[in-house]
Amino acid sequence: MYRKSPSLMELVVSKSNLLSATETVKRNKGAAGVDGMTVWEIESHIKDYYLPLRKKLLDGTYTPQSVKRVEIPKPDGGRRKLGIPCVRDRVVQQAIKQVIEPIIDPQFLPQSHGFRPNKGTHTALKQCAQYYEEGYKVVVDCDLKQCFDTLNHDKLMYHLEQFIPDKAILRVIRKFLMSGVTDLSGEFVESKTGAPQGGVLSPLLSNVYLHELDKALEKRGHRFVRYADDFVIYVKSRRAGERVMESVTRYIEKDLKLLVHKDKSKVGSPTRLKFLSCLMKKVNGTYRFIPTKEAKKKLKATLKRKTSRNRSGSFPTIITEINQVIRGWIGYFGLGFIKSFIMKEIEPWLHHRIRQLILKRWKRVRTKITKLLSYGLDIGSAKRIGFSRKKYWKLSKTPEVHWALTNERLHRWGLVSLSTLVESAYARY
Numbered sequence: 001m002y003r004k005s006p007s008l009m010e011l012v013v014s015k016s017n018l019l020s021a022t023e024t025v026k027r028n029k030g031a032a033g034v035d036g037m038t039v040w041e042i043e044s045h046i047k048d049y050y051l052p053l054r055k056k057l058l059d060g061t062y063t064p065q066s067v068k069r070v071e072i073p074k075p076d077g078g079r080r081k082l083g084i085p086c087v088r089d090r091v092v093q094q095a096i097k098q099v100i101e102p103i104i105d106p107q108f109l110p111q112s113h114g115f116r117p118n119k120g121t122h123t124a125l126k127q128c129a130q131y132y133e134e135g136y137k138v139v140v141d142c143d144l145k146q147c148f149d150t151l152n153h154d155k156l157m158y159h160l161e162q163f164i165p166d167k168a169i170l171r172v173i174r175k176f177l178m179s180g181v182t183d184l185s186g187e188f189v190e191s192k193t194g195a196p197q198g199g200v201l202s203p204l205l206s207n208v209y210l211h212e213l214d215k216a217l218e219k220r221g222h223r224f225v226r227y228a229d230d231f232v233i234y235v236k237s238r239r240a241g242e243r244v245m246e247s248v249t250r251y252i253e254k255d256l257k258l259l260v261h262k263d264k265s266k267v268g269s270p271t272r273l274k275f276l277s278c279l280m281k282k283v284n285g286t287y288r289f290i291p292t293k294e295a296k297k298k299l300k301a302t303l304k305r306k307t308s309r310n311r312s313g314s315f316p317t318i319i320t321e322i323n324q325v326i327r328g329w330i331g332y333f334g335l336g337f338i339k340s341f342i343m344k345e346i347e348p349w350l351h352h353r354i355r356q357l358i359l360k361r362w363k364r365v366r367t368k369i370t371k372l373l374s375y376g377l378d379i380g381s382a383k384r385i386g387f388s389r390k391k392y393w394k395l396s397k398t399p400e401v402h403w404a405l406t407n408e409r410l411h412r413w414g415l416v417s418l419s420t421l422v423e424s425a426y427a428r429y
Contacts, residue, residue: 007166007168008099008100008164008166008168008169009057009058009166009168009169009172010058011099012057012095012096012098012099012169013053013054013057013058013095015050017095017098017099018046018050018053018054018091018095019043019046019047020095020098021091021092021094021095021097021098022042022043022046022091023043024094024098025039025042025087025090025091025094025200026039026040026042026043030084030087030090031068031070031084032084032086032087033065033067033068033084033085033086033087033089033090034065034066034067034068034086034182035065035086035087035088037086037087037088038087039087041087042087042088042091045088046088046091053088053092057092057168057172058168060168060171060172062092062172062175063175064085064086064089064092064175064176064179065085065086065088065089065179066179066180066181066182066188067083067084067085067086067179067180067181067182067196067198067199068083068084068085068086068181068182069081069082069083069084069181069182069183069184070082070083070084070184070198071184080197081149081197082196082197082198083181083196083197083198083199084198085176085179085196085198085199085200089176089179090199090200092172093176093199093200093201094200096169096172096173096201097200097201097204099169100163100164100169100204101117101204103163103164104163104164104204104207104208105117107163107211108207108211108214109211109214109215109218111127111214111217111218111224111225111226112207112210112211112214112226112227113127113225113226113227114203114207114226114227114228114230115203115204115206115207115228116207121227121276121332122334122335124225124226124227124275124276125275125276125278125288125289125335125336126335127225128225128232128234128270128275128280128289129280129287129288129289131223131225131234132234132270132280132287133287134223135236136223136234136235136236137236137269137270138234138235138236138237138238138240138241138267138268138269139232139233139234139235139241139267139268139269139270139273139275140232140233140234140235140241140244140245140248140267141232141265141266141267141268141273141275142231142232142233142245142248142249142252142260142265143230143260143261143264143265144229144230144252144258144259144260144261145258145259145260145261146194146259147206147210147228147229147258148194148195148196148197148202148206148229149193149194149197150193150194150257150258150259151193151194151195151205151206151209151258152193152256152257153174153177153178153192153193155209155256155257156177156195156205156208156209157170157173157174157177159208159209159211159212160173160205160208163208173201173205176199176201177191177194177195177205178190178191179191181196203228206228206229207228209256210226210228210229210231210256212255212256213226213231213251213252213256214226216251216255217233217248220247222234222235222244223235225275227276230275230276232270232273232275233248234270238267238268241267241268242267245265245267249262249265274292275289276289277291277292277294277295277333278290278291278292278295278333278336279291279292281336281337283337288335288336288337289333289335289336289337290336290337290338291333291336291338291341295333296341299325299329299346300346300349302325303322303325303326303346303350303353304353306318306321306322306325307322307350307353307354307356307357308357309356309357309360309392315358315361315413316413316414318357319413319414319415320414322350322354322415322416323414323415323416326416326418326421327416327421330342330418330421330422330425331425334421334422334424334425334426335425338422338425339422339426342418342419342421342422343418343419343422346418347418347419350418351407351410352393352396352397353396354405354410354415355396355401355402355405356392356393356395356396358405359392359395359396359401360392365386365387366386368382368385368386369382369383369385369386371404372385372386372400372401372404375404375405375409376403376404377400377403377404381400381403382400384400385398385400385401
């Protein structure tokens, strides 16, 4: 007997898929939306209301709540607007994504690297270095202005329909796009364009929209790399770059209905124009990327804040936070030339910062002496440090403190070895 295959929406609303989506949302944590429900409450909610939720999604009556507007600071001093959907809507979006992404993603071009399985900044920067080695020494850096906020809904849904013809899924996704925003004052604002940054589906939907740009660039024979709404085109001369900038800008604004930030869009050398916070550099005949000065400065400022002598939190908590920052930064920039910066500048400085923090937390002279004795110092050296009137930063650099609070001891207490992380990153290149 012939058995009809389930529709895509039936796959979305299967209990196993929704529970898997719930686990993913819980794992990603994140703030509550306008209804106040937290990620820790969502599992029991989905289990209790599974049948009515399934019915609403299948018959098209599911109505998302508005997203909550929040703002976060940008590196240039501005504010980035995010939209936080309520947790239940995040689960539904995740359930949809789990079904449609494996269908859509294989159809994207290899020059697209952002928010894709098995791709990321490393693959994007490698492709840039390859173009540069092939003789394409000039880059066209075209900056899209508020891309996520200006996506045309009708065009997006038309392009999405070419990948996913399931009307039930398309109907729900359009509702998410039009769900509106509860702004910082508590007022409701309609969503006429855009996909909120913060939504689970937004990165995939933006890739669907910008896939049209990828196809246009490939058709014109351009060598390009795109990471979400950041993209660069590699050409052989500045004159060619200026022609490409003009024609691509015209296409983006006329056909895609997006805005190009003309003040931030430039033609020049990738050794001077940053892409994904990196600059091109040649060392010993090898082309790689290096972090910008701003990226290095931001890392140091973050670690300085995490190791402040007056900060709260237990020592294990502080070490965990430091490790998260270091792993994230090296994970992002680790395929570039960072060995000297990390191993010669950051690691010794960070060890001093941690030693200073430890000395400050010991406070009393007796505590300092007792602790230093327990870590192997002789009584004379321990007293010399304990009674010293030097400031903590200078004290943390003394041989006695180094003998007691060795790098190995800091690592035993949980601090990750920056040198080991860098060497591992280089080994993967």
